[in-house]
Amino acid sequence: MDFDLPPEHASFRDAVRELAQAVALPVAAEVDRDHRFPEEAVSAAAEAGLMGVLIPREYGGAGLDALAFTLCIDELAQACASTSVIIDVHTSVGSEPILLFGTDEQKRQWLPRLASGELLGAFALTEPAAGSDAASLKMTARRHRDDYVLNGTKVFITNIGRAGLYVVFARTGPEERAAGVSAFLVPAETPGVRVGQMFKKMGLNGSPTGELVLEDVVVPVANRLAAEGQGFTVAMRALDSGRIGISGQALGIGQAAVDESTALLRGRTREQGDDFTLADMATRLESARLLAYNAAWLCTAGRPFTREASVSKLHCTDTTMQLALDALQLAGEEGAVSGSPFERHVRDAKALQIYEGSNQVQRIVIAREVIQ
Amino acid sequence: MDFDFSEDQVAIRDTIRELVQDRVAPRAAEIDEKAEYPKDIERLFAENGILGIPFPEEYGGISGSSVTICMGIEEIAKACATSSLILAVQALGSYPILVAGSEEQKRRLCPPLASGEKVAAYALSETGSGSDAAAMKTRAKRHGNEYVLNGTKQFITGGSIAGTLVVFAQTDPEANHKGISAFVLEKETSPWQSSKLEHKLGIRGSPTAQLVFEDVKVPAANRLGEEGEGFKLALAVLDRSRPGIGAQALGIAEGAFDYALNYARERKQFDQPISSFQGIQFMFADMATQIEAARHLVYLAATKVDAKAAGLTKTAAMAKLFASDMAMKVTTDCVQILGGYGYISDYPVERMMRDAKITQIYEGTNQIQRVVIARALLK
Numbered sequence: 001m002d003f004d005l006p007p008e009h010a011s012f013r014d015a016v017r018e019l020a021q022a023v024a025l026p027v028a029a030e031v032d033r034d035h036r037f038p039e040e041a042v043s044a045a046a047e048a049g050l051m052g053v054l055i056p057r058e059y060g061g062a063g064l065d066a067l068a069f070t071l072c073i074d075e076l077a078q079a080c081a082s083t084s085v086i087i088d089v090h091t092s093v094g095s096e097p098i099l100l101f102g103t104d105e106q107k108r109q110w111l112p113r114l115a116s117g118e119l120l121g122a123f124a125l126t127e128p129a130a131g132s133d134a135a136s137l138k139m140t141a142r143r144h145r146d147d148y149v150l151n152g153t154k155v156f157i158t159n160i161g162r163a164g165l166y167v168v169f170a171r172t173g174p175e176e177r178a179a180g181v182s183a184f185l186v187p188a189e190t191p192g193v194r195v196g197q198m199f200k201k202m203g204l205n206g207s208p209t210g211e212l213v214l215e216d217v218v219v220p221v222a223n224r225l226a227a228e229g230q231g232f233t234v235a236m237r238a239l240d241s242g243r244i245g246i247s248g249q250a251l252g253i254g255q256a257a258v259d260e261s262t263a264l265l266r267g268r269t270r271e272q273g274d275d276f277t278l279a280d281m282a283t284r285l286e287s288a289r290l291l292a293y294n295a296a297w298l299c300t301a302g303r304p305f306t307r308e309a310s311v312s313k314l315h316c317t318d319t320t321m322q323l324a325l326d327a328l329q330l331a332g333e334e335g336a337v338s339g340s341p342f343e344r345h346v347r348d349a350k351a352l353q354i355y356e357g358s359n360q361v362q363r364i365v366i367a368r369e370v371i372q
Numbered sequence: 373m374d375f376d377f378s379e380d381q382v383a384i385r386d387t388i389r390e391l392v393q394d395r396v397a398p399r400a401a402e403i404d405e406k407a408e409y410p411k412d413i414e415r416l417f418a419e420n421g422i423l424g425i426p427f428p429e430e431y432g433g434i435s436g437s438s439v440t441i442c443m444g445i446e447e448i449a450k451a452c453a454t455s456s457l458i459l460a461v462q463a464l465g466s467y468p469i470l471v472a473g474s475e476e477q478k479r480r481l482c483p484p485l486a487s488g489e490k491v492a493a494y495a496l497s498e499t500g501s502g503s504d505a506a507a508m509k510t511r512a513k514r515h516g517n518e519y520v521l522n523g524t525k526q527f528i529t530g531g532s533i534a535g536t537l538v539v540f541a542q543t544d545p546e547a548n549h550k551g552i553s554a555f556v557l558e559k560e561t562s563p564w565q566s567s568k569l570e571h572k573l574g575i576r577g578s579p580t581a582q583l584v585f586e587d588v589k590v591p592a593a594n595r596l597g598e599e600g601e602g603f604k605l606a607l608a609v610l611d612r613s614r615p616g617i618g619a620q621a622l623g624i625a626e627g628a629f630d631y632a633l634n635y636a637r638e639r640k641q642f643d644q645p646i647s648s649f650q651g652i653q654f655m656f657a658d659m660a661t662q663i664e665a666a667r668h669l670v671y672l673a674a675t676k677v678d679a680k681a682a683g684l685t686k687t688a689a690m691a692k693l694f695a696s697d698m699a700m701k702v703t704t705d706c707v708q709i710l711g712g713y714g715y716i717s718d719y720p721v722e723r724m725m726r727d728a729k730i731t732q733i734y735e736g737t738n739q740i741q742r743v744v745i746a747r748a749l750l751k
Contacts, residue, residue: 290668
């Protein structure tokens, strides 16, 4: 039993920290205020090789593991939550499905461009009537000789409009629910692909979220990921890893809240009530960190980690929501003023309890594993 | 990084688990009801080497690893919190010797504890000195080659049945906490009296004694470290023992969780097992999550004890705080899941809820843990 980070992971984390603090942190408030894409932070991350953390070296990536990925997202989120979610979605659900389920040809075709950051990845599963109940999705993909023709609308798509490649889930057969779902790689420039409504959110304002509308979009069979009917399996496996990434985001926002609270309390008269709040915050964050590392470690070791990823996502994000609120409470009025990191963390943290499987869905997953 | 226990540790745990299921679990309700010290369980642990876990092999033990101690405490506490204290207090009472004892003291004092011939206890608290341990009044005056102890210690777990007792006393009252020294009393040569046993909410089979020292003579050779080093030692020991209380809380919570889970699968209402209701399922999901979070903190702290790692004080406090607050919440929810049956003593979960409460209080109340954590963060 050894809870220490391996030295190479620790130095990787330090390198990401340096970059995030230098490039992402200075723009975090502005990106939030102006609802603008953190171009400079994402570009810097791409130059540093952070868009291909999980992609093997033979495809131009860094060839690192789930733990390194968690650390990367954690460090980015400490600086700027919007930047972290853009890179998280790109890396996990936006690229990893190709890594896990793609043919050699698909890997060669797409992974180098994703790893370099030339293409930004995105994941299109959710629909207006299919959120937590993803298996009820309605988007269709009709086979037509060597092509599929996709029609339908996806919502709440992170990296919308910025992504060069969407992993899209659509119905290929008459089979009910999950059995009829297949996965496709849809390049953004394909005719018929358009951005629908853009959503104005309460947080993560630098990360574009919106509708992806597909109207008679023709993609070759070569762009189908895994066999017909295997799409739901692809989605669920992608989300398992995705939950590790979201845990990393939660750790980052939570750590920022703890660090800022610590600095705040150091600078004013000590009150025991405040001290106790900080002690509880730090304790919960430490427990969350261990759960995230545990899930990442299991994933890397090739062991089952579905339950642990859900446990981690649930605990990390619930913890961070509470931490962000506690930190804001410690900061008082000044923390509630627009532009303050304290109020931004509260708005950013809320999304984490909802996306990549709401925390109610996590509880369903955990309960299923525990009770069976 | 490695989140798994070693093979040796798993083997020890499995042995303890089996022993606990066969011999401890069937006794737990009775131990609680009669509020009698389970001497039979103590002997069982002695015979099976469990009381030797806190000691390295060179002092007659089988481990000395905090991780292994925590695993043992956790396993026992799943069935019986009182019985888990036998191991926890054996560790607590021996840490001062292992941490501050000279080689001669360790070789002399540890083997009878490691073999289980004797059990240990740790006497720090007094009526007027609980969280404020430095305010203790017990005096130790030097006369030639011995010290004479006078005073009263309060809430001493196992103090009435111990053969070896570590006592903290003032050797220089003017110097406050810097005047505190630690002594090892052996019952045969330095007999102390227990004046009363407390009636308690939980851990009812574990004797909590008030100890009275009236001119009790202790050889100077049984002083641990130098005069005035006792307070520092007391704190160092608590850093090492707090993960064990976290492990106890963890075990209590797991025991209640497992019981409630089986119950929920069997119990039918509205023609279906209550485990099929989402409201109940979410309670289990939250409990499982909190238990897992606590487990990692407990074992992180234990590995830091074993590695003598930096930051132990903070991590040990976090483990104890989080695990004990978690256990209180989880056991309360388990009583809720069993409903009326949860509230009656025919079922074990109400006992577990009563047992959980003390883990928030002893070895530093959770308020003290927060003070310790905040101090580390804001230093």
